[in-house]
Amino acid sequence: MPVFMFDGHPVQAAPDATVLDALLATGIRMPFSCRAGVCQTCMIKVIGGSIPTASQAGLKDTLAHQGYALACRLPAIRGLEVQQPPASTRVAATVLEKRKLAPSIWRLRIRPESSFSCIPGQYLTLWNPHNEGRAYSIANLPDLDGYLELHIHAFENGAVSHWVTSTITTGDTIDISGPAGSCHYVPGNPEQPLILAGMGTGLAPLLAIARDALAQGHAGTIRLLHGTRNAPELYLQDSIREMAGRHAQFRYEGIVHPEIHSEISRRVLAKTSDVNDPRIYLCGGSAFVHNLRKQLFLSGTALSNILADAFLPAATGGKQRDNQPGSTKPSNRESTEAPGS
Amino acid sequence: MATLFERLGGEDAVSKAVELFYRRMLEDDRVSGYFDDIDMDDQVAKQKAFLTMAFGGPNHYSGNDLRKAHERMDGLDDSHVDIVIEHLGGVLQELGADPKDIEEVASIANSVRNDVLNR
Numbered sequence: 001m002p003v004f005m006f007d008g009h010p011v012q013a014a015p016d017a018t019v020l021d022a023l024l025a026t027g028i029r030m031p032f033s034c035r036a037g038v039c040q041t042c043m044i045k046v047i048g049g050s051i052p053t054a055s056q057a058g059l060k061d062t063l064a065h066q067g068y069a070l071a072c073r074l075p076a077i078r079g080l081e082v083q084q085p086p087a088s089t090r091v092a093a094t095v096l097e098k099r100k101l102a103p104s105i106w107r108l109r110i111r112p113e114s115s116f117s118c119i120p121g122q123y124l125t126l127w128n129p130h131n132e133g134r135a136y137s138i139a140n141l142p143d144l145d146g147y148l149e150l151h152i153h154a155f156e157n158g159a160v161s162h163w164v165t166s167t168i169t170t171g172d173t174i175d176i177s178g179p180a181g182s183c184h185y186v187p188g189n190p191e192q193p194l195i196l197a198g199m200g201t202g203l204a205p206l207l208a209i210a211r212d213a214l215a216q217g218h219a220g221t222i223r224l225l226h227g228t229r230n231a232p233e234l235y236l237q238d239s240i241r242e243m244a245g246r247h248a249q250f251r252y253e254g255i256v257h258p259e260i261h262s263e264i265s266r267r268v269l270a271k272t273s274d275v276n277d278p279r280i281y282l283c284g285g286s287a288f289v290h291n292l293r294k295q296l297f298l299s300g301t302a303l304s305n306i307l308a309d310a311f312l313p314a315a316t317g318g319k320q321r322d323n324q325p326g327s328t329k330p331s332n333r334e335s336t337e338a339p340g341s
Numbered sequence: 342m343a344t345l346f347e348r349l350g351g352e353d354a355v356s357k358a359v360e361l362f363y364r365r366m367l368e369d370d371r372v373s374g375y376f377d378d379i380d381m382d383d384q385v386a387k388q389k390a391f392l393t394m395a396f397g398g399p400n401h402y403s404g405n406d407l408r409k410a411h412e413r414m415d416g417l418d419d420s421h422v423d424i425v426i427e428h429l430g431g432v433l434q435e436l437g438a439d440p441k442d443i444e445e446v447a448s449i450a451n452s453v454r455n456d457v458l459n460r
Contacts, residue, residue: 303385
């Protein structure tokens, strides 16, 4: 049974366990969410031993250089010494506005107290007072707007979403970390048709990407498809229509359908074959995103032209991560690399 | 005298071939099930490494890597290796490769058969 050091104390691990597994098994409340090496909630600092590349995938190179790694991707082996990252990886932010946009969807606007640079479409982690973190997409252009906007789906038992909806008010200070994610606009092909398709709060990064593309002078058509099962959840329709009114190349389709996965997929596949060499952005639950990505690939779209940001459910402590189809919990991600990024 | 890898078109050929190959595998019911729960981007990266090796390019695999990679796959047998070789050949034909070179690629792929099947 390998033993490694955590904050100066020895921790025993089961064979083949990750550092995260081992810490949780010992009862240490290490923060985590997706358990898939994506959300970065379980980031830890390695101060002794070697760091496998896979455990640093997706981390900013400055953080990787300093020895940060993801505990859920770090094998627990003898000779490894880790410590919780100092709180300095988190930034304080002031809550400017909290507003309900739909029965279960809230908009949060926050202003970071120190520099927090990000690319529209990336996600950040919001931390509650119990040191639990969840990832939310940045839904706007922070440089232009002067704040970060998040769209939060409220879950009754959501570790962070419940705290946001029931406790936070304007003027409060909250902690954020990140950003992370590679699903964003990449300039260089201004005539390329863009198709952005999302479900539920998957709209958030897509709105940011659409605005970013327009701000960077993208001339090709930008088609945004937003799908939900229920009409009240088709949020921000008025402001998106207004945006479409101001930009001829931007088109919006709000879709409500009982079989929304297949309906939105059908429309995306149809539009993809109607235009020349499109780039497609997909965001929402992992079942929807992965399935549509596969269908697009099989119909001839290059993977480099499909950028996927899939929401993964937060794994509950002690259980294996449940990444089953049908889940739309917006707590973590799998982002596809944007070429050139 | 150009090497096999050079004749086939090197890295460029691998880049063209990998998605064609992956598509064929996903559309082939005999093997597509093995790809069900795998992230596509991860898979493409692995297949690029495999195709590079099979095309006679730099090989970063040890026999053990291939064993470990395929260990967890239930029911893998000679027929699956044959199917991979079949699709490699199909893709290379599509890309206009010389039949002799296609044969060489097949034999490189075949040379790791026992590692893949953990024999």
